Amino acid sequence: MTGLYACPFCREMFEASEAPTCPACGLRLEALSKLPPSYEALHEDPDEPLPPHMEPLPWTYAGRGRGALLALAVLGLAAFFAPWIHETAPELRELSGFGLARRLGWMWAPAVAFFVMIPLVLTRRSIHKMRGARVAVAFLAAVALTTVAMRLLFTPASTLLRPVRFTWGYGLYATGAIALLALATAAFFGGKIDDLPTGQRRRGDEVLH
Incomplete structure (x- = not known):
């Protein structure tokens, strides 16, 4: 995968010697390793879990x-x-x-x-x-x-x-x-963090009771 290049917009991948620009978008191809994760890739992963003391x-x-x-x-x-x-x-x-x-x-x-x-x-x-x-x-x-x-x-x-x-x-x-x-x-607003019922990290849409 290190020798692959991709279009920054549509993320179509090409070999290094295949083309300098994306045929569909016309954008210059960049090394795949240098591009940030695509929108789809970000939403394939689960939401970043929140620690208990930051849960809503x-x-x-x-x-x-x-x-x-x-x-x-x-x-x-x-x-x-x-x-x-x-x-x-x-x-x-x-x-x-x-x-x-x-x-x-x-x-x-x-x-x-x-x-x-x-x-x-x-x-x-x-x-x-x-x-x-x-x-x-x-x-x-x-x-x-x-x-x-x-x-x-x-x-x-x-x-x-x-x-x-x-x-x-x-x-x-x-x-x-x-x-x-x-x-x-x-002086005690919010209490202590170490007395939470669990230290397990949760999703942000779960509520700590």
């Missing part, structure tokens, strides 16, 4: 921290609209995270972080992709947690002319707790 999982898969992170992200969004501050002076009012964000732009950070976390986690449909998204998910959780910490540490100043009295609402503490749980869960 169902959209509804909730294991390995995926379901937990989705639930935490939804709860984080809900907590953003819960009461964050109960103010008694200079005004009598109750503010949620949404209400604070309308007055302070940087307070949108928890809502944006949890909102982005939902599609980020939802689209990680293999163990390999879950593990690869750990840093991104942890960063989003850290953004929400940092925002809560800054709100607790930097409080409005109270003066004799303008007294400020308030108490923190459960929504603020809930957001911090949810962000902390999401940060811890992100």
Whole structure:
């Protein structure tokens, strides 16, 4: 087979001394050993098997921290609209995270972080992709947690002319707790590779349960 030449298009084979070009296509013949596999040859072989950690999982898969992170992200969004501050002076009012964000732009950070976390986690449909998204998910959780910490540490100043009295609402503490749980869960997102039920390589159209 090493002395054979073939047409790059139709792959008809010729001896080296038979013809310089393909009679049917008019293309210059190339050494058969230098040509890539034909389309038919590629599709005669079975699909390249995927290792278990790269197998696609169902959209509804909730294991390995995926379901937990989705639930935490939804709860984080809900907590953003819960009461964050109960103010008694200079005004009598109750503010949620949404209400604070309308007055302070940087307070949108928890809502944006949890909102982005939902599609980020939802689209990680293999163990390999879950593990690869750990840093991104942890960063989003850290953004929400940092925002809560800054709100607790930097409080409005109270003066004799303008007294400020308030108490923190459960929504603020809930957001911090949810962000902390999401940060811890992100560290283990996707789990370990060595605890898979089997190390056998499968086709890409099979699903790992």
